[in-house]
Amino acid sequence: MLKLYRFLRPFRFFVALLLALLFLQSLSELYLPTLMADMVNTGVITGDSGYIMRIGVIMLFVAAVGGSCSVAASYLSAKAATGFSRNLRGALFAHVEGFSLQEFDRFGAASLITRTTNDIGQLQQVLTIMLRMMISAPLMCVGGIIMAVARNAHLSLVFAAVVPILAVTIFVMARRGIPLYRAIQVKLDRLNQVLRENLTGIRVIRAFNRVAHQQARFTQANEDLTEAAIRVNRIMAALMPIMMLVLNFSIIAIVWFGSLRVESGDMLIGDLMAFIQYAMLILFSLMMAAFLFVLIPRAAASAARINEIFDTAPTIDDHAPKIDNLSGSAALPPADSPVSALTFDHVTFAYPGAEQPVLSDISFTACPGEITAIIGGTGSGKSTLLSLIPRLYDIEGGRILLDGVDIRDLAQQDLRARIGYVSQKALLFSGTIAENVRYGNKAASDEEVLQALSIAQASAFVADRSGGMDAPIAQGGADLSGGQKQRLSIARALARKPDIYLFDDSFSALDFKTDAKLRAALEREIAGAIVLIVAQRVTTIMDATRIIVLDQGRVAGIGTHRELLKTCDVYREIVASQLSEEDAA
Incomplete structure (x- = not known):
């Protein structure tokens, strides 16, 4: 959790001013019982009205100073906490933007959204309270004990019995609550995932009449979250009654033993009243600390989830360029110079955790003015092949070369600036x-x-x-x-x-007439660019310069339409399933 407070550094001045204001507020609250004791001991008992008025005015002034400091401190704590959460959200979003698809697949969109919103919100809430309490609660507690001991050391022994009880209670509650708060955030991820799937897939859900099924899924996720929240709140809800019980017994003990000391003449009535006030300040400061300990476990769980994002380095990152075999440098031609070749050199790729590669030993070269089409059965790796070019994923073996430069040696921004990508x-x-x-x-x-x-x-x-x-x-x-x-x-x-066009099955929703018109217009517009087209329909790619046939992640054939009809069994099967012999010829 402390790792994230670097985002609080821009608000150092606010925090320093906040601490000064809280210090003044604490001093004013600690001074008021002393003034009250003097008023009672000197003014009330002797009937000195003038003294009572003077002390009363001083008390009003001290209370006004403390109240003003409290209001200003609340404003500064809110400003610092909201600024912290704003900077943290921005940094987290920027870090996630650098993730490859592999990291997105690992965390999932629902979890990333929850961490960016709910988890950071938890930290903001705790920080707002912590900034108000982190100096006032300890100062009130320590200062109250000092002032109480100064009033009557023997009566202060009550705190020796009370404080350990409160400390043990807070420790036990926090220890039991932290794992449950972590579970709540995970269950919240699940709830968001189900809700997101339901909202984005509403057409499919209704088309298949699965509304009741989705309601059951949401109800299950909602009940799991509710059950975990009830469990942790049941534990934490017991904290305040225990604290109040200890507080009330403490006051009873102070009044009981204090009255005996007043009766024996060892203590003035004003000092007893001041002692009770200090006891209230001490115990309430411990209650504030206990309230903070209720919030800290959930904030700690949220901070761990956020740090998990920051600690995850993108698997695809720009690094120092290597010396290229052909040009002697890892730099592309200027932006206004066209790319002359895109080469796959024995490329192999497998998704993380997969037993078999999706693509194996893929080799071909695409040049400007040519249309390279990719066709194959479902799951043959067509879309995956295209996603490797803009480095949405990184290859495991071989090389992808752009003008002889390995694309892994290029800045991602420079590489993608050359590409026009139309996703599936x-x-x-x-x-x-x-x-x-x-x-x-x-x-x-x-x-x-x-x-x-x-x-x-x-x-x-x-x-x-x-x-x-x-x-x-x-x-x-x-x-x-x-x-x-x-x-x-x-x-x-x-x-x-761009210099490179990537069409990933981008014509599948078009009718044949629109498809034909679009391809004719594209041929004129992109004549000087490298073009790769993934397609399911043979009619879309029949006129391509080069057709690459994929079968289970391997190249089954490369050639023109007519060449592949003669040499590639897989291509002949695809053509036969879509066209008559007359149309295929």
């Missing part, structure tokens, strides 16, 4: 159509956006929407059809004008 699942962001098209090139002019939409065969439906290309899009493109989302995703890649 067309993903759009909330905003306007133009903003989504400009996502890959924020400097694109209106003319360039319109041109990209025209090439992607999206102009017609965009023009039909109110506002045209400034028409809003719902989150995830929920108000668009699958084909419309695919066309806008293609337009987004075209607006970037």
Whole structure:
């Protein structure tokens, strides 16, 4: 937990001022019982009204100073805690942004969201309270004991019996609560995961009439979380009654033994009243500490989960470039110079924990002006192959070379700036159509956006929407059809004008007529770029310069459509399943 308080450093001045204010507040509260004792012993007993008035004015002034310090301290603690959580959220988000897909797969989206919101919220809550209590509670406790002993040392022996009881109670409660708070956060992850799946998959759930099943899943996750919360709250709820019981017995003991000392003349009535006030301050400061110990276990569990994110280094990271065999340096040509070749050199890749590689010994070269198509059965590794080029995952064996430079020796930002990627699942962001098209090139002019939409065969439906290309899009493109989302995703890649185009089954939702028009327009637009297309339909790739046939992660054949019909059994089977002999020829 202490590792995260580096994010509190920008608020050092606020914290220092806060501590000074709390110090003054504590001194004022410790001074008030002494003034009251003097008022009673000197003014009330002797009937000196003038003395009572003078002490009363001083008490009002001291109380006003303490109250002002308390208000200012509350403001500063809230400002420092909220600033801490803001900086922590920003740093956590930035760190997660650097994760590869491997780390995203490990933690899961639901857990990352919970850690960024709920866990940081727990830390903010505890920090707000801690900043108020970390000096006032110890100072009130120690100062109260000193002042109480100064009033009557013998009566202070009551604290020798009370404080150990409270300390043991707090320790036992915290020890039992910490594991349960950790379990709560894990169960909260599970609840968020079920809720997220239900919201994002509502169409499938209703289409398959599985609403009741999803309700049962949510109910189970909700009840698990509720049960864990009840268990920990039942434990922590016992803390305050125990504290109050000890406090009340302590006051009874002080009044009992103090009255005996007053009766014997060893103690003045004003001193007894002051002693009771100091006892209240001491015991209430211990109760504040106990309340803090109730919150700390959950905050500690949250801090451990956040630190787990920070302690996870991305498996894909930029590092010092190696010397390249061909060019003598690990640098690409300038941004305005086209890439001349993309080469897979005996590439092998396996997902973490998988028994077998997804791709094995893949080798080919793609050059500008060529269309390299990739086809194969489900699970043959087509999409995985494409995701290796922008380093969404890193290969385990072999090399992927861009102009002779291993892409692992390039800065990820420089590498991806050369790539226009259209994913298998067309993903759009909330905003306007133009903003989504400009996502890959924020400097694109209106003319360039319109041109990209025209090439992607999206102009017609965009023009039909109110506002045209400034028409809003719902989150995830929920108000668009699958084909419309695919066309806008293609337009987004075209607006970037990259050197390498990666189309991951990006035409599957298009009808044959739109598919044909789009491919014809693309051929003219991307004639000077390297193009890789993953496709399921043979008609989409029949005219490709090179077709790579994958079968169980291995290359089953490379060649043109006609060449593969003669030499590759796997390709012939795919073609026969989709086309007649006349169409295939």
